[in-house]
Amino acid sequence: NAGVTQTPKFQVLKTGQSMTLQCAQDMNHEYMSWYRQDPGMGLRLIHYSVGAGITDQGEVPNGYNVSRSTTEDFPLRLLSAAPSQTSVYFCASRLRDSSYNSPLHFGNGTRLTVT
């Protein structure tokens, strides 16, 4: 298994540009999520999905959209990039279970700079 794959690894955008960060997992995980990691702020949840066709907002959803048309893919869209969105973005997935908890598996991140 490749695990959680994120593309691109690096991206530079100008203010106002749009882009999509890709995330794919091959572990048949129902739950997928996007985090951003900033110095001194830790990991903050942007959006999450508990299954195909279902998405919901996390702690910091403003400026981001997501969709979940398949179990495998969970893209994150920035409609109009702002410098405040400069960050490292991590996609993570886990089994959605009712009998026990399971750990989140993270991708290696996309480092985004907005100028």
Add this chain to the structure above:
Amino acid sequence: GESVGLHLPTLSVQEGDNSIINCAYSNSASDYFIWYKQESGKGPQFIIDIRSNMDKRQGQRVTVLLNKTVKHLSLQIAATQPGDSAVYFCADPPSSTRDTGRRALTFGSGTRLQVQP
């Protein structure tokens, strides 16, 4: 939760020594904990987990201890190697699928482990 940042506590150990990294949590209802390792330029990597019905769990060269009385976790790494250099943090996931989504994984304050050759 607080986590990775520029002013992380740092633990410096000699190669071959044992390392102990500590984590405190605040939610008495937490019943499942995970330790992650994050190397520079990479995503957090799962190391080991523990449920609240256990006091100790061992993996390969790692042991996690849970003290529910004082709400404290520790990660012990035996015979620390240069490849163990990274930021380590504990996480407190949602305790049920009903709570799975909105309550984000709460990450404890990270600790930077530096292994001296």
